[in-house]
Amino acid sequence: MSSTFDVDKARRDTRGCEQLIHFNNAGASLPPVPVADALYEYLHEEEMRGGYETMARCADALANFYSAAARLLNCTSSEIAFCDSATRAWSAAFYALDLQPGDCILAGCSEYGSNLVAFLHLARRRGVEIAWVPDDEHGQIDVTALEQRIDSRVRLICLTHIPSGGGLVNPAAAVGRVAKASNVPYLLDACQSLGQMPIDVEQIGCDMLCGTGRKFLRGPRGTGLLYVRKSLLEQLEPSQLNHHAAELISIGTYRLREDARRFECWERSCAGQVALGVAIDYALGWGLDAIKQRIGLLAAELRCRLADIDGVAVADQGVEQSGIVTLFAEQVPADRLQQQLMSRGINTSLVPFSANPVSAANRGLPPLLRASLHYYNSLQEIDRFIAELEQAL
Ligand SMILES: Cc1ncc(COP(=O)(O)O)c(C=O)c1O
Structure with missing residues (x-):
């Protein structure tokens, strides 16, 4: 070799x-060493100086996560939210979609099990329907079948890019072309592909994407990210709000953040966020x-x-x-x-x-x-x- x-x-x-x-x-x-050391050093700073004081001192390193993720995915940093897992990121996007009774979700057969639980949850609570797009003879999503299945009730296309088992890489960009042609939002679970291969949200054409830090990106546990395309972001209201996601203007009014951080909470693992930024830079370095x-x-x-x-x-x-x-x-x-x-x-x-x-x-x-x-x-x-x-x- x-x-x-x-x-x-x-x-x-x-x-x-x-x-x-x-x-x-x-x-x-x-x-890798730079990621582990960034994590240990940040925790040591917190131990010696205090959590809030370290956060202020390390503002640049914390902000680096957003710009590194934007470089990784070919998007803007305002389209990135820091999350504590891929599940949290995927759910934040999914539950913001405001699906109604009779709306249909089209999903590939290798969809991650946790996403399936959320489909069933909305099917039970809201009367949403789920349709499975069959696999082709190679075991990957059949893009022609997907195209044929699109109708006015389809409100979401979901795909797991690389399933947890079974070896395959789904044709994410071909699915993106169908989603774009039919104007249906496309949520990509890139949990196993991020860090394993180039992921360009423009080339793939997904509108929302979730990833985790600890797998092929080699970041720390308890970290993840969400990407939401700006044009969709403006239409998505998170299912839960807090005073980081929205600014409290007065006792009676708030204003939703304009960027993807409307899906975040204020509190998080700052050490994890810094170290995930280092992990992304490290992957980009290779x-x-x-x-x-x-x-x-x-x-x-x-x-x-x-x-x-x-x-x-x-x-x-x-x-x-x-x-x-x-x-x-x-x-x-x-x-x-x-x-x-x-x-x-x-x-x-x-x-x-x-x-x-x-x-x-x-x-x-x-x-x-x-x-x-x-x-x-x-x-x-x-x-x-x-x-x-x-x-x-
Ligand atoms: C395809 C896929 N999606 C989502 C997840 C969930 O990731 P997390 O544990 O970071 O929430 C996994 C975890 O194994 C996965 O393999």
């Missing part, structure tokens, strides 16, 4: 990979094209090596595939494999049914083991993983 990616530097910058093999980047990546290429090379190698093992099936689909490799073994259940690998210093994870329930039900697969790779993982680690997996089988 030839690549100009400086893997040695990536590994030197990742203290955690000295002692274990971390193939659970779709759960939470190992943060370059998202280079990161995507390096992850693609590693994941292709792993899928190829797994295909050679008798009794193991790779469960991945898609024309384009991500760094999330999923598999099952005929003889040994996934949870037993995961535990055995962990006892040998290799972190992997399981894909629960609740991760992407519609496609899981359609495919009828057994529980899957997930080995999710990042650019700092190495070919030597893949060799060790294969050897230990064969041993465990």
Whole structure:
């Protein structure tokens, strides 16, 4: 495998990979040194100076999160809100849409399970309808079927860009073209794709996007972001307001913020916000094209090596595939494999049914083991993983 990616530097910058093999980047990546240090240093400042005083001193570092996120997504910083998770970001956008009885949500079959719960919630409370757009023969959303399903009742298109399991990358930009042509708002769950590949909201054409800090962006836990396109933002009223989201003008009146921070609260993990800004800058420093290429090379190698093992099936689909490799073994259940690998210093994870329930039900697969790779993982680690997996089988 030839690549100009400086893997040695990536590994030197990742203290955690000295002692274990971390193939659970779709759960939470190992943060690199600049991110971890920014977090520790900020907390130390709070310890020594006080939280409010540190916030004032570190105003530039806090503001950097918004500009870094805007550079990452090719939008303006006024279209970004800081959130404590992708779920919180997705929900803030979803519940602001004011869907009415009979309105229809069109969603791809790999939609994240938590989003499905919110659909069911609004179906029960408001009489909203949900229609699942079928997958094509590659397992990704069938864009022609989506196009045919659009009618005047469709008020929202939802897509999970990279599902938690199943290996595929959905054609987000093709869905964006349908959304734009039909003038339907488009909410993209980019939780697993942010930090794994370039995400340009103009090129994709999504109107709202959620992401999390801890996964492929390598930021701290308890951080995330929401993007809302300015033209839609003006029409969206958050389902809950507070005096950060809206300015209290008098005892009887308030004025909603004009920017995406209308979806925020004032209190947050300031250390997390600063460190997420550092994580985004760090990813941009590597370059998202280079990161995507390096992850693609590693994941292709792993899928190829797994295909050679008798009794193991790779469960991945898609024309384009991500760094999330999923598999099952005929003889040994996934949870037993995961535990055995962990006892040998290799972190992997399981894909629960609740991760992407519609496609899981359609495919009828057994529980899957997930080995999710990042650019700092190495070919030597893949060799060790294969050897230990064969041993465990
Ligand atoms: C596709 C997808 N969307 C959303 C989420 C939720 O992210 P968070 O835990 O940051 O709320 C996850 C988490 O695994 C995910 O895989």
